[in-house]
Amino acid sequence: MQLPVFPLPVFLLPEGVTRLRIFEPRYKKLVSIATKEDGFALTIYKPDAEFEVSEWAAWVNIVDFFEEEGMLHIDVQAKSLVKLSNVYFDEDNLRFAKCEPKEHWAQASSNENHIALADKLEEIFSLHPDIKNLYPAPQFDNPNWVCARYLELLPLSMEQKEVFVDQYSFDKAQNFLHTIMLG
Incomplete structure (x- = not known):
């Protein structure tokens, strides 16, 4: 599956929720794509890596949003982790990547x-x-x-x-x- 990619200094694991502030046109485009299709990949921003992204990401859905003073606020929830490959920029400088499921922890028992x-x-x-x-x-x-x-x-x-x-x-x-x- 192909997803838009948002690199940020945010660490999110499955079922985690975070609020993002969206103001750049390319990321408003990402939100538009994510709401019409299957979410997006939220990855750790790595300034020294190619395309400035990690090798993995949280595959997130937008679960809530509101606009305040011209800025879009979105709450996203991670549904799983994915491996990123074949990253590229589109004409608006928005990153996209091929995303494949990445296994995370098996369900643990309480102790x-x-x-x-x-x-x-x-x-x-x-x-x-x-x-x-x-x-x-x-x-x-x-x-x-x-x-x-x-x-x-x-x-x-x-x-x-x-x-x-x-x-x-x-x-x-x-x-x-x-x-x-x-x-």
């Missing part, structure tokens, strides 16, 4: 680490209504969902976060998060 992390994440959501409002149906009982939201929110470098994109990195992610969040 003591998950329960402790979920309790702490619930507390964080209650203290930050702007984050809580993006998730009308939070999945605190889902270990994958909890770990993914932490990785999106924590102030780690993109390189540190990308380690957890690997299909088999869930246990490593959960142990890492338990250590830094709960000691």
